[in-house]
Amino acid sequence: MSQIRRTQTLTVIQEAFRLGFSVDKENGQIFGRKGNPLTLSKTGTQKYPCVTLYVPTLKHLRKNPSFAVHAHKIMAYAVWGEKAFTKGLEIRHLSNVMDIRECSLSLGTAHENMMDIPPEVRRRAARIARASQGKYPTNTQVSPSNAAFIMSAVRRDANGKVLVGEVTRLSKKFGVAPHKVKALLEGK
Numbered sequence: 001m002s003q004i005r006r007t008q009t010l011t012v013i014q015e016a017f018r019l020g021f022s023v024d025k026e027n028g029q030i031f032g033r034k035g036n037p038l039t040l041s042k043t044g045t046q047k048y049p050c051v052t053l054y055v056p057t058l059k060h061l062r063k064n065p066s067f068a069v070h071a072h073k074i075m076a077y078a079v080w081g082e083k084a085f086t087k088g089l090e091i092r093h094l095s096n097v098m099d100i101r102e103c104s105l106s107l108g109t110a111h112e113n114m115m116d117i118p119p120e121v122r123r124r125a126a127r128i129a130r131a132s133q134g135k136y137p138t139n140t141q142v143s144p145s146n147a148a149f150i151m152s153a154v155r156r157d158a159n160g161k162v163l164v165g166e167v168t169r170l171s172k173k174f175g176v177a178p179h180k181v182k183a184l185l186e187g188k
């Protein structure tokens with residue numbers, strides 16, 4: 001059973017449509033209550049264009065009832081209704097982010113959305129993120145000092161193989177999953 005995310009954005013969009021805001025799905029335009037086209041704008045480092053919706057009936061949410069809402073979310077609501085706000089679904093851009101026509105948007109999972117990004121861009125972002133972590137990954141299960149101790153303290157037989165039960169013993173001692181200790185001993 002799908003669950004709708006009841007966000008402030010959804011509330012604002014629903015109320016805006018109730019008050020007379022509208023869209024042209026084919027041309028990707030959003031219109032105000034009086035029928036004037038609204039301007040898509042991006043400021044600073046914003047990735048997605050926004051439009052400002054003045055919704056006076058929502059004064060109880062904040063002092064100034066003007067809300068900057070991502071344009072693609074408004075269009076997605078017009079196309080798919082509340083389904084566009086289903087938990088686990090994201091609005092995908094099939095072309096550039098400024099194109100909010102119905103044919104340029106799709107609903108999909110986070111994985112599908114990431115796969116829309118060109119591979120070279122994903123690789124570059126991953127390299128930058130990894131480089132910012134420093135020498136060792138921040139999500140490592142075994143600290144470098146514990147890893148060195150495990151490597152030196154492991155008991156081996158005459159042929160150099162790890163003795164039976166050593167992986168379990170070390171995993172319990174350091175509170176790490178056995179497969180992590182085994183991977184460490186295999187040089188991974």
